[in-house]
Amino acid sequence: MYLKTKGLVIRETRIKEADKLLTLLCPGQGKMTVKARGVMKDKSKNSASCQLFCWSDFTLYENRGYYTVTEATPVDMFSELQTDPVKFSLGAYFCEICELLSQTDWVSDELLRLTLNMLYALCRLDVPSELVRGAFEARALVCGGYMPDIEVCAGCGCEPDTPIISISEFTVRCVNCPGEYGEEKAISVEAYRALKYFLSAPLKKLLGISLSPGDIGYLVSVTEAWLESRVGGKASRNYYKGMLNYG
Numbered sequence: 229m230y231l232k233t234k235g236l237v238i239r240e241t242r243i244k245e246a247d248k249l250l251t252l253l254c255p256g257q258g259k260m261t262v263k264a265r266g267v268m269k270d271k272s273k274n275s276a277s278c279q280l281f282c283w284s285d286f287t288l289y290e291n292r293g294y295y296t297v298t299e300a301t302p303v304d305m306f307s308e309l310q311t312d313p314v315k316f317s318l319g320a321y322f323c324e325i326c327e328l329l330s331q332t333d334w335v336s337d338e339l340l341r342l343t344l345n346m347l348y349a350l351c352r353l354d355v356p357s358e359l360v361r362g363a364f365e366a367r368a369l370v371c372g373g374y375m376p377d378i379e380v381c382a383g384c385g386c387e388p389d390t391p392i393i394s395i396s397e398f399t400v401r402c403v404n405c406p407g408e409y410g411e412e413k414a415i416s417v418e419a420y421r422a423l424k425y426f427l428s429a430p431l432k433k434l435l436g437i438s439l440s441p442g443d444i445g446y447l448v449s450v451t452e453a454w455l456e457s458r459v460g461g462k463a464s465r466n467y468y469k470g471m472l473n474y475g
Contacts (some may be wrong), residue, residue: 229339308351339371365451366426419446
């Protein structure tokens with residue numbers, strides 16, 4: 229039985245001498261693990277399509293629940309990531325979060341579209357990488373079923389003018405409203421408004437705002453803490469941050 233599908237390569241693992249095991253995120257299919265035989269050979273016609281970050285057209289052969297790549301044609305290789313260590317490490321972090329949020333037979337086409345959009349932004353838009361990261365982290369949580377409730381203060385029901393974000397409870401409060409909200413982080417008003425925007429804006433317009441470097445710092449301090457508390461991905465994120473600081 230053959231299956232034709234587009235797929236984003238979010239993990240590649242070399243097996244044997246010339247084969248790879250690929251993890252794909254596919255529209256309408258979700259996360260799939262497929263075997264790509266011989267793609268490490270120089271003359272393989274499928275090698276370009278079976279690399280990390282590649283968005284490709286795949287023809288897969290299924291036998292007893294296992295899939296093998298028979299044909300693959302690249303649609304977008306996001307090749308710009310290969311020449312920039314900071315962007316490469318951030319793209320790899322995005323792919324790891326996709327894998328952590330996705331379950332086999334669980335489909336989130338919005339998560340796939342989000343990741344493709346953010347890889348495109350890293351490659352071809354003049355947007356700070358930390359703003360791209362904050363947008364991705366916030367929206368990835370929503371795609372994974374974790375929707376923060378930060379429209380109004382959890383204590384008084386008003387929009388806070390000095391917002392404090394609860395990491396464990398996914399809520400916001402005014403600085404003077406008492407309560408038990410677990411680990412908390414202060415955030416600027418501008419970063420708070422951007423955070424609300426990222427949670428609900430159309431994906432095509434997700435990066436249609438700008439923030440100062442200081443406000444971006446507030447933003448990602450919250451989004452990375454939220455994501456780590458629910459999903460993980462700390463090691464690959466820290467590698468990206470190390471590359472960012474080194475650069």
